[in-house]
Amino acid sequence: MYFEENKTALLNLFTESFGNSTLIKLTLSNKRAKASDLNNVFIRPVAIKEQIMLQFTYREETRDITSNYPAEEAVKQIDLLLTGTFMNADLFTSTADYTFLSNKKGNSKLLKKAASSTALPLYRHDKLKHRLISAENNVYLRELGVLTNDWKVKAGMEDKFRQINRYVELVEDVLRNAALPDRFSIADMGSGKGYLTFALYDHLSRNYGKPFTMTGVELRPALAEFCNSVAVKAGFENLNFITGSIEGSELKSIDVLIALHACDTATDEAIYRGIRAGAGVIMVAPCCHKQIRKQISPQNVLKEITRYGIFEERQAETLTDTIRALILEAWGYKTSVAEFIATEHTPKNIMLSGLRKKIRTTPDPAVVKRLSELKQLFGIHYHHLEQLLKMD
Numbered sequence: 001m002y003f004e005e006n007k008t009a010l011l012n013l014f015t016e017s018f019g020n021s022t023l024i025k026l027t028l029s030n031k032r033a034k035a036s037d038l039n040n041v042f043i044r045p046v047a048i049k050e051q052i053m054l055q056f057t058y059r060e061e062t063r064d065i066t067s068n069y070p071a072e073e074a075v076k077q078i079d080l081l082l083t084g085t086f087m088n089a090d091l092f093t094s095t096a097d098y099t100f101l102s103n104k105k106g107n108s109k110l111l112k113k114a115a116s117s118t119a120l121p122l123y124r125h126d127k128l129k130h131r132l133i134s135a136e137n138n139v140y141l142r143e144l145g146v147l148t149n150d151w152k153v154k155a156g157m158e159d160k161f162r163q164i165n166r167y168v169e170l171v172e173d174v175l176r177n178a179a180l181p182d183r184f185s186i187a188d189m190g191s192g193k194g195y196l197t198f199a200l201y202d203h204l205s206r207n208y209g210k211p212f213t214m215t216g217v218e219l220r221p222a223l224a225e226f227c228n229s230v231a232v233k234a235g236f237e238n239l240n241f242i243t244g245s246i247e248g249s250e251l252k253s254i255d256v257l258i259a260l261h262a263c264d265t266a267t268d269e270a271i272y273r274g275i276r277a278g279a280g281v282i283m284v285a286p287c288c289h290k291q292i293r294k295q296i297s298p299q300n301v302l303k304e305i306t307r308y309g310i311f312e313e314r315q316a317e318t319l320t321d322t323i324r325a326l327i328l329e330a331w332g333y334k335t336s337v338a339e340f341i342a343t344e345h346t347p348k349n350i351m352l353s354g355l356r357k358k359i360r361t362t363p364d365p366a367v368v369k370r371l372s373e374l375k376q377l378f379g380i381h382y383h384h385l386e387q388l389l390k391m392d
């Protein structure tokens with residue numbers, strides 16, 4: 001393909017990702033003239049005095065030089081650098097990665113790959129980006145202590161506010177692809193203080209276009225009571241909180257099941273209820289992963305990993321959530337994993353989503369076989385969710 005066309009397409013992707021806050025970085029490499037001092041240029045968004053600028057780091061043999069440009073000028077600079085100095089560019093966004101490759105003959109390619117990081121970029125686009133949940137006149141966020149009485153995000157609550165927005169975005173993306181009944185029900189298992197429950201209700205009731213009811217299930221009566229009082233103040237008529245357990249609470253139907261940071265096997269109990277209720281969507285952000293950790297005892301080369309405590313813990317997390325994803329798949333769900341928010345803000349960072357594609361009364365034997373092989377490799381006898389579903 002023609003160099004100019006691909007270069008323009010790359011510049012457009014760069015501009016678009018900057019505009020919608022998904023830009024992570026752009027790297028320019030493979031210099032045209034070997035004698036040039038400049039080896040690479042790294043470009044990333046930075047917040048400078050409430051404005052988002054693009055910071056260029058020009059890497060030379062022995063030093064780095066940085067300059068900041070507004071978006072329009074940045075695009076011009078990248079254009080010049082790609083025309084005169086570098087042949088390749090890698091664009092990383094939280095939705096996809098792109099590689100631009102060219103040669104001295106003027107041939108070029110633009111390739112797209114899955115995003116290597118889905119974490120929300122760390123720069124703040126508050127001034128440029130319309131957030132799904134706004135602070136202005138937001139009664140529930142004030143009642144929950146996120147905002148001051150004059151609708152400003154309280155000091156120390158900025159990350160919470162960002163997390164709330166990111167979460168709503170993530171759930172909305174998944175719900176847009178779900179086949180839900182005309183009037184649907186959402187259960188939020190282990191709803192706690194309800195930050196995310198309220199925000200999701202707020203956003204969906206204004207934007208989703210289908211009526212729904214939402215129920216928060218919470219073990220601690222004081223929290224359920226408090227959240228009900230906030231729901232009344234916010235005028236959220238179809239949102240209510242009940243005191244009860246994830247395992248035992250009575251719910252008429254569950255079309256969308258959500259469980260965020262429900263401890264250890266409480267996440268499994270939630271997934272179990274979702275599968276049994278035939279929920280169209282199951283979204284969980286797991287918390288601690290103790291149940292599997294006690295069992296991990298590989299009798300093979302994986303021992304090299306699990307002899308270190310920290311690695312064993314990380315392995316347990318990955319393994320537990322992979323097993324959950326496989327179990328969901330076995331019961332007819334298409335699963336995906338996304339980073340909830342950058343790990344700097346919380347280590348409990350994974351959102352596992354299942355979108356029901358088939359109604360199954362028994363698990364898919366081919367997936368069960370894959371699950372069993374994985375467990376065997378790590379010396380795992382059982383996973384709590386398998387037991388609940390009587391798969392073992």
Ligand SMILES: C[S@@+](CC[C@H](N)C(=O)[O-])C[C@H]1O[C@@H](n2cnc3c(N)ncnc32)[C@H](O)[C@@H]1O
Nearest residue numbers: 190191192218219220244245246260261262266
């Ligand atoms: C870490 S908090 C998370 C709260 C909320 N989902 C969030 O992400 O902000 C977990 C909550 O789940 C509740 N919980 C834990 N196990 C539960 C169970 N088996 N049934 C109902 N609630 C449970 C706890 O009381 C706690 O409020």
